[in-house]
Amino acid sequence: MKFGMENSFEVKEKILQSKIAILPIGAVEAHGPHLPLSTDTILAERLSEMLAERVGALVLPSLPYGQVWSLRNFPGSINITNDSLISFLVDIGLSLYDQGFRTWAMVNGHLGNQVAMKEAARVLYDKIPDLKVFYFFYPGMNGVVKDIRETKSVHSTYFHACEIETSIMLYLAGEFVDMNRAINDVPQIGEEADFTPTPWESFTKSAVLGDATIATKEKGKKIVETALEKMVKMLIGGETND
Template identity: 75%
Template sequence: MEFQYENSFEVKEKINQSKIAILPIGAVEAHGPHLPLGTDNLLAERLSQKLAERVNGFVLPTLPYGQVWSLRNFPGSINVSNESLISFLVDIGESLFNQGFRTFAMVNGHLGNQTALKEAARVLYETCPEMRVFYFFYPGMNKAAAEVRDKKSAHNAYFHACEIETSYMLYLAPEYVDMSKALSEDPIISMAADFTPTPWEEFTETAVLGDAKLATEDKGKYIVDIALENMVKMIDELKG
């Protein structure tokens, strides 16, 4: 169900029947020459739609801006601070609670948002204790990705415009992928990047962290479907 297309005369009863709100959260940032700036928005939105079908939830309008400090100097990137994002998410969550929702699932398409989502969820834990709040970012993907990837990741946590994320796009939003422009990059990311602020232009000129040419729809489907199954299971077990 798409929340923004409901009307105020009928939506209250529908909320009472579902009580599950799903918020896609992404970002606008560089994703190499083969993927659009809004890649994270597309992924979050389409994964949210699949999740809503499985749990009978409402999909809220996508929150299209995120914390992209690492890539903020690349052409096209738009950065929002953690503080702004936390405040925005808390306001949304409290409003949803007041409307009668008891499960709030934030489906994140951009790793850089996770700190803000976690902090917002902690605030809502205190202000809306009867509402279960999730901050999902492809749960279970690390193991699944290791099973299907053909090339070792450039970093133990980051994946960006690479074999994995491009595979997600080929599965969820293939019409926005131009594989003729896909790059194979092997950036050297120092250990220090995990322990001190490090803008990504220090180790990449393309924002591609790996071999996007190895991406396939089948790889994306395998990983995304596992993440989806994990999200469904958690919501079903813990929904308010």
């Protein structure tokens, strides 16, 4: 159910029946020539809708902006700070609790948001420990990626507009992917990028980190279905990881 499409006369009962809110969180940033700027938001929305169906949750209106410091100088990218994002998420969490929600799952489509999401969850834990807060970013995907990836990863953590993210997009929102414009761009990312602020334009002009041309819907399905299975288990079973 889409929370924003409910009305105030009926929504209270639906909150009490579910008590689970899901917030899709994305970003507006460069994703190469074959994916839209709002890729991360689209992915978060589609994944959230699938998750909500499986756990009987209410999907909140999406948060379409994120912390994109690394890509902020690329055409089209819109950046907000971690401090702004943390404050915003804490306010939302407090309001959700007041409305009667007792579980809140933030479904993230953009890795750059994860630090702020985790910090917001910790602040909320200290303020209202009765609200169970999750910050999801494709749980379980690392094991799947090892099995399906055809090319070597350009970085131990980053994946962006590449074989992996493009495959997820093909599965969740293929209508927004232009595979005719997909490229193979494998940048050299120096070790110092893990230890000092490094704008991405220093190592890529396209914002594509790998070979997007070999992305497939089937690869994306394996990643998404694994993530969904784990999220459902955590939301219903009460498991969590720090």
